[in-house]
Amino acid sequence: MRIPGPEHQEDGGRSAVAAAGGLHQYQLRLHAAYGPVVRFQLPGADTAVSVADPVLLEATAHLDKRPEELFAFLDPLCEAGNLQVLPADEHTPWRRLLLSVLAGRPSHERHFARFAELAREVADRWATGQAGQPAPAGPAGPAGRAGSANGQPIELQKELTALSLRMICGFAFGGADADTDADRLVVAFEDVLTEHLGRLYQVPRPDPRSAERAEEALAYLRATVDRVVAAHRSDGRTDRSDLIGALVEAGESPARIRDTVMVTLLAAHHTTGVAVSWTLHLLGRHPDAADRVAAELDEVLGDRAAPDYGDLRRLTYLDMVLKESMRLFPPGPYGARETTEHLALGPYEIPAGTTVFYPFWAVHLNPEHWPEPERFDPERFAPQEVAKRHRLAYVPFGIGPRSCEGAALATVEAQLVLAVLLKRLRFQPAPGHEVTPVERFVLWARDGIRMTVQLRELT
Ligand code: HEM
Structure with a gap:
């Protein structure tokens, strides 16, 4: 089954990202329009697959390779x-x-x-x-x-x-x-x-x-x-x-x-x-x-x-506030991996060599897992609430190896x-x-x- 997504764009998706007002807004729109798995272009990856659902993220959690082109800006360091x-x-x-x-x-x-x-x-x-x-x-x-x-x-x-x-x-x-x-x-x-x-x-x-x-x-x-x-x-x-x-x-x-x-x-x-x-x-x-x-x-x-x-471990409410803040404003808003072999992702098949894009920020605002996602509510991180959620619904520090x-x-x-x-x-x-x-x-x-x-x- 072909992964849904916008038409191919000659400029590699730059104008679409700019028109949406930035990558995050673009990402939110794409996932609202096409569902939890979206094929799209972004600078440095002509075909990327974005995954905004914790359950599907689990299927990618073992991936242990980052796409070189997307991280090339760190080469000079x-x-x-x-x-x-x-x-x-x-x-x-x-x-x-x-x-x-x-x-x-x-x-x-x-x-x-x-x-x-x-x-x-x-x-x-x-x-x-x-x-x-x-x-x-x-x-x-x-x-x-x-x-x-x-x-x-x-x-x-x-x-x-x-x-x-x-x-x-x-x-x-x-x-x-x-x-x-x-x-x-x-x-x-x-x-x-x-x-x-x-x-x-x-x-x-x-x-x-x-x-x-x-x-x-x-x-x-x-x-x-x-x-x-x-x-x-x-x-x-x-x-x-x-x-x-x-x-x-x-x-x-x-x-x-x-x-x-x-x-x-x-x-x-x-x-x-x-x-x-x-x-x-x-x-x-x-x-x-x-x-x-x-x-x-x-x-x-x-x-x-x-x-x-x-x-520190007695400052439980402070910790809940910090977590809720990193949900709404994740300091590292994105991650990426590359498949090294064929990957089954829900109903989709992804070939080796595909960029898997992690929109951590959009995952944190996924309304299926976060009711009223824009609302600041530290109670979401009370232990009983955490226990109800999928472990990858909250990923401020990324995923896997x-x-x-x-x-x-x-x-x-x-x-x-x-x-x-x-x-x-x-x-x-x-x-x-x-x-x-x-x-x-x-x-x-x-x-x-x-x-x-x-x-x-x-x-
Ligand atoms: C609130 C603070 C921080 C946040 C939200 C954060 C978030 C992240 C995220 C999202 C990634 C990418 C993970 C992925 O691709 O799955 C990452 C990678 C990394 N972070 Fe942090 N980070 C924080 C602080 C730190 C600190 C204090 C250090 C070191 C002292 C650190 C060291 C690293 C390193 C070395 C990597 C690369 C991981 C690898 O390639 O193996 N980070 N961080």
Whole structure:
């Protein structure tokens, strides 16, 4: 049976995507018009099959190959082969190694105090009205209160992305992160992605120096990683709880270490930063949920400013809110695989070599599995509700053997940052600022997410 979908388009589907107002809207329309399995074109894949139904996704969950063309924009970050498209026999041991560091409780616990310190620095700055300023040397203390709640909006996305990058730098680099300039790293990643995603989607770059900037940015990124790897080697440190230490100890080649660090920093910081930003955005628009989070934090933390690692599992409502936010705004909105052999997908037959497209965002809005899908309702993640749903109805970290190795670490980071910020501050939408989601490599807000903060004591 032929998979339904729109007519073939000479421009590879670009104008159809643009006319729909972006890939997500296009995807939603296609699935509404043709059903859960749709054949369509997108830049980099002339025939892709999009699957927006959890039950049918299950039939693809074993696929262990990514389509090279769709991920070619990451080639420049990698010297020893694009890690996103490593063949399965090379990918499996690499994944195991990453999981041993990123998913392990001991390494989360070891880095937790530093993460909490970084989160508290941000809360202190915001509480004292110094958003956008460099982190102060120490906690602000009560004297800083005078400048708080000054009504100046904070650009959450930018600030929280930088915070995530600082955290992952600490995690990746161990003790050698002191000299890294997180803001400059964020800009460098932006420059590389803007240029290479722009090439993929044939989007004109506003800056005529975009290609040159991307080259310079890449050189800067590589030099930074090299410096830290060299520091590690000269230390003779073999600490498996930080990424570089684990890679050095596992005997990985210098080029592979460099690639892995680059890709991990990239995969980690935008995603976690926007996850927290979207959550604060939604809480700002749902004061009842914000009140409930605050009450839970007061109960679990008492008068402490930050949770301990062990407290996180007691912050159950906060976790439900985070999950609901990642359902509505999944930081990684898409994924893709390639079939290596014939695949039966419901009533359809898919030949080897087909691109299977994962519209995670559309899966999260599938009305068959999510009643009133656009409504923010953290109760959807109460255990009894979760038990009723198909496991692949909620896939913010992807599916199967290529799913996100950083899922556990990202969850710890996001819960911690939210707990620290929401214990102290109340967030409200900045008047007149419109928040518009746009999908790039991550689900981003086009003009940022600006919110005002108030000290909770003052609300
Ligand atoms: C809220 C935060 C995050 C979200 C929502 C997220 C989401 C995702 C998604 C959707 C994928 C693609 C999965 C697929 O194709 O099935 C992915 C891949 C990946 N993520 Fe994350 N991620 C997050 C944070 C992190 C962090 C903190 C790290 C590392 C410290 C990380 C490392 C990776 C890596 C290495 C891959 C490539 C997986 C592979 O090819 O084996 N991510 N992530």
